[in-house]
Amino acid sequence: MNxxxxxxxxxxxxxxADMDVTQVDTATDHLMSRLCDLMNVKNAVWFGAVxxxxxxxxxxxxxxxxxxxxxxRPAQPLDAVTKEEIKRINKDDMVDQTTVANAAGAGxxxxxxxxxxxxxxxxxSPFYEYQYRRVGNEDAVYVSFPINEDAESWFGFxxxxxxxxxxxxxxxxxxxxLRGLKWFHRQLMLSHGLLIAKAPLTPxxxxxxxxxxxxxxxxxxxxxxxxxxxxxxxxVVAVYRKFGVNSRAALTSLWLGAN
Numbered sequence: 702m703n704x705x706x707x708x709x710x711x712x713x714x715x716x717x718a719d720m721d722v723t724q725v726d727t728a729t730d731h732l733m734s735r736l737c738d739l740m741n742v743k744n745a746v747w748f749g750a751v752x753x754x755x756x757x758x759x760x761x762x763x764x765x766x767x768x769x770x771x772x773x774r775p776a777q778p779l780d781a782v783t784k785e786e787i788k789r790i791n792k793d794d795m796v797d798q799t800t801v802a803n804a805a806g807a808g809x810x811x812x813x814x815x816x817x818x819x820x821x822x823x824x825x826s827p828f829y830e831y832q833y834r835r836v837g838n839e840d841a842v843y844v845s846f847p848i849n850e851d852a853e854s855w856f857g858f859x860x861x862x863x864x865x866x867x868x869x870x871x872x873x874x875x876x877x878x879l880r881g882l883k884w885f886h887r888q889l890m891l892s893h894g895l896l897i898a899k900a901p902l903t904p905x906x907x908x909x910x911x912x913x914x915x916x917x918x919x920x921x922x923x924x925x926x927x928x929x930x931x932x933x934x935x936x937v938v939a940v941y942r943k944f945g946v947n948s949r950a951a952l953t954s955l956w957l958g959a960n
Contacts, residue, residue, distance in 0.1 A: 702874050709739055710878045717885055722956065723911045725892040726771070728885065733773040736858065736878055740871055743838065743861040745773045746783070749895045752807070752851040762804035765853075766791045768901045769893050779836045786832060797828050803843055807853060812844045812876035814867045833859075840866040844879045846886045852896050854886040891956060894943055902943065909936040913949055914956060 713735050720728040733745035752764040767787045772779065790796055802818040803811075815824075823829060833839070840860040847853050856879055860867060879886075887896065892910065894902035902910060905926075912922045923933030946952045 702870070702877065706739065706874060707877075709735075710874075710881070713878065714881055717882060721915075722888065723915045725889055725911075729771060729889060730773055732882070732885070733856070733858075736875060737773065739878075740858065740875060741860075741864065742858045743864075744779070744859045746857045746859075747771045747889065748855040748857070749890055749893050749901075750845075750853045750855050751895055761796050761801045762790065763807065765804045765807060767855075768895065776836075782832055782836055797832070798823065799843075803845060803855075806845070808847055808850060810846055810876075810880055812842060812872050812879075814842050814869075814872050815840055816866070817872075818843075834862060837861050839864060842867050842872050842875050844876055846879060846883070848887055848890055848896055852890055854890055888956075897944055897955065900943055902940065906936055906940050906943070909933065910940050913937065913940065913952055919949070 713732070716735075717728055717732060720731070729747055733747070736742065737745055747770065748767050749769045750765055750767050753766055767790055770783060770787065772783075786797070786800075788794075790800060799815060799818045803813065833841070838859040839862045842858045844856045844858075845853055846855075856875075858867075858875060890896040892902075892907065894900065894906070894910075908926060909922060912925060913919075917925065919934070919937060920930060922937070923930045926933060941947055941952065944952055944955060946955060
């Protein structure tokens with residue numbers, strides 16, 4: 702990695718650190734956008750991955766499931782094929798060998814190009830044609846960050862058709878950029894209720910959580926969300942319950958302590 706590129710990444714780390722804890726979605730988009738610009742990448746996605754307790758011996762991905770994902774540049778065909786693949790993953794139904802290979806490395810930080818995960822003949826498969834080329838993607842790099850033994854933060858970066866595949870150096874640069882943000886991977890998983898919460902947060906609960914982490918009084922949360930005070934309070938209680946706390950102070954302490 703040349704010194705100029707390294708300096709861009711260090712600047713990005715500083716930018717991320719300056720963002721408020723309530724700006725997780727904005728920070729995620731900023732992170733993916735800056736890395737796409739730096740690495741000549743078409744699009745990027747984040748997956749929140751968790752290992753459930755009822756995996757069985759013939760489960761090819763050993764209990765790993767993907768409750769949530771977030772694209773930098775969402776589009777209907779892209780979202781559709783991603784949802785189909787996640788549905789197969791979550792049902793343990795004909796999971797593609799790229800996912801199997803990635804899950805096999807769970808528990809350690811890793812970064813892989815498609816060709817690092819599968820043999821060259823895979824690029825002639827119907828899955829590659831449907832999942833990648835059909836939506837305009839030629840190649841991908843997946844960077845996986847383990848938070849604990851049952852939770853991982855996965856980022857994917859996609860090269861459009863006609864652009865050369867990722868080089869080992871480009872893969873390693875993306876790995877370097879994401880490995881230096883351990884605190885943010887934790888924060889991102891927390892914001893979706895995937896790290897400490899007893900169950901993933903609903904979209905409405907996530908919106909309430911962002912306000913609970915800000916100075917806005919609870920009585921004003923409903924006004925900001927356009928819902929009644931009673932509905933807002935019910936969401937607040939649900940968030941507390943999922944995180945196993947009983948006050949705003951305890952929630953904030955939990956959040957900041959995880960960084």
